[in-house]
Amino acid sequence: xxxxxxDFLARSTHLLLLTGAAQVAFESVLRGEPEAAPNYKTTDHxxxxxxxxxxxxxxGNCVRACKEENDVPKEPFYFRTWVExxxxxxxxxxxxxxxxxxxxxxxxxEKYRPGDGSKNFFVPKLCNHCAHSPCVQVCPVGATFESPxxxxxxxxxxxxxxxxxxxxxxxxxxxxxxxxHTVDKCSLCYHRITxxxxxxxxxxxxxxxxxxxxxKNPKDxxxxxxRTHKVQVLKPQMATGSKTYYNGLDGSVR
Amino acid sequence: xxxxxxxxxxxxxxxxLFVCGLLAFLVLQALxxxxxxGVYGHYRAGALDDNRARPVTFAGRAACVECHSDVPDxxxxxxxxxxxxxxxxxxxxxxAADPTEQKAQRPDSRVLxxxxxxxxxGRPVRFPQVDVAEHAGKEACTSCHAAHNPGLGGEAGATP
Numbered sequence: 502x503x504x505x506x507x508d509f510l511a512r513s514t515h516l517l518l519l520t521g522a523a524q525v526a527f528e529s530v531l532r533g534e535p536e537a538a539p540n541y542k543t544t545d546h547x548x549x550x551x552x553x554x555x556x557x558x559x560x561g562n563c564v565r566a567c568k569e570e571n572d573v574p575k576e577p578f579y580f581r582t583w584v585e586x587x588x589x590x591x592x593x594x595x596x597x598x599x600x601x602x603x604x605x606x607x608x609x610x611e612k613y614r615p616g617d618g619s620k621n622f623f624v625p626k627l628c629n630h631c632a633h634s635p636c637v638q639v640c641p642v643g644a645t646f647e648s649p650x651x652x653x654x655x656x657x658x659x660x661x662x663x664x665x666x667x668x669x670x671x672x673x674x675x676x677x678x679x680x681x682h683t684v685d686k687c688s689l690c691y692h693r694i695t696x697x698x699x700x701x702x703x704x705x706x707x708x709x710x711x712x713x714x715x716x717k718n719p720k721d722x723x724x725x726x727x728r729t730h731k732v733q734v735l736k737p738q739m740a741t742g743s744k745t746y747y748n749g750l751d752g753s754v755r
Numbered sequence: 756x757x758x759x760x761x762x763x764x765x766x767x768x769x770x771x772l773f774v775c776g777l778l779a780f781l782v783l784q785a786l787x788x789x790x791x792x793g794v795y796g797h798y799r800a801g802a803l804d805d806n807r808a809r810p811v812t813f814a815g816r817a818a819c820v821e822c823h824s825d826v827p828d829x830x831x832x833x834x835x836x837x838x839x840x841x842x843x844x845x846x847x848x849x850x851a852a853d854p855t856e857q858k859a860q861r862p863d864s865r866v867l868x869x870x871x872x873x874x875x876x877g878r879p880v881r882f883p884q885v886d887v888a889e890h891a892g893k894e895a896c897t898s899c900h901a902a903h904n905p906g907l908g909g910e911a912g913a914t915p
Contacts, residue, residue: 621877646798656802692809707842
């Protein structure tokens with residue numbers, strides 16, 4: 502068969518194009534399929550949480566459940582979620598007395614007298630899963646990130662334990678795991694929510710003071726809740742894009 | 756060879772060093788950076804699966820009622836209707852996976868009920884609270900209240 506120059510050029514171009522396509526395909530095969538869990542697409546979800554301060558009874562169920570579910574070190578006391586007790590002398594919201602004995606793990610022993618003119622309540626805290634997380638911005642190695650479904654996660658195998666993110670988090674939600682010397686934090690029970698379960702803390706909460714919500718699912722009751730309640734995020738002035746919404750939050754809560 | 760570039764030889768040497776450095780950088784980068792780094796952003800895409808790999812310890816209410824279908828009926832209309840099983844019974848994924856070998860423990864009502872219902876000024880005023888010692892003495896809570904439907908005087912589920 503005779504090959505003229507036109508044929509030769511056309512064939513080489515096709516071959517080149519095919520090689521390029523093959524390269525792209527090969528690369529996507531090499532990096533593996535991240536959507537391994539069936540029926541779960543990261544792009545279909547955007548997770549957040551609603552916390553109703555007026556429903557929290559300070560039982561500490563969430564703290565115990567979280568420790569059990571996520572293997573959070575029991576001693577010394579580190580937490581992925583914890584409960585704070587606020588004692589606000591009448592009208593003095595700038596100087597609340599805040600304590601969290603063992604993070605609320607063992608509940609709260611009565612400390613204040615009823616009827617002393619103060620306001621007392623519990624505030625559960627956890628990672629706010631910010632859409633613009635300061636902790637993610639400072640990580641020098643890409644070991645912490647906002648996942649496509651809106652959860653701030655840690656890549657433990659990549660973390661170098663520099664503690665930069667621990668300092669950057671305005672909510673104090675991170676700690677260094679004394680066993681691995683890498684950072685640890687609330688993962689919003691990523692292993693559970695991707696299987697269709699709720700988080701361990703929400704599962705264990707007896708009063709539904711905290712409820713997980715999928716902000717991308719139009720049928721999720723979180724939308725109705727956010728429409729009908731006056732909610733607030735913690736430290737809104739920091740523009741972190743927090744997705745943990747508090748109902749009934751007092752001005753004394755920092 | 757030096758001669759052939761004349762006065763520009765020093766530039767060629769620098770350019771050569773630069774190319775060598777660039778090649779070394781590219782080779783090291785290809786060796787050290789995981790293939791899945793940067794697929795979604797400045798992180799390893801595989802870290803999502805790593806986070807997903809942890810085993811579940813709380814089975815969830817749906818798993819509990821597969822066998823214990825009588826409990827939601829008992830809870831119906833009561834004050835504990837919305838309380839999920841593992842809020843009181845603890846993490847029971849092991850029991851759900853192997854109900855014969857892994858037995859669930861019955862919680863001690865004096866400890867368990869007091870966690871939520873012991874009087875505390877921090878609790879919302881409308882939440883039912885008692886001073887357990889004064890209210891029950893040494894009695895177990897469950898000798899008067901049905902745990903799954905703890906009705907108060909006159910309500911369904913209340914026991915005298």
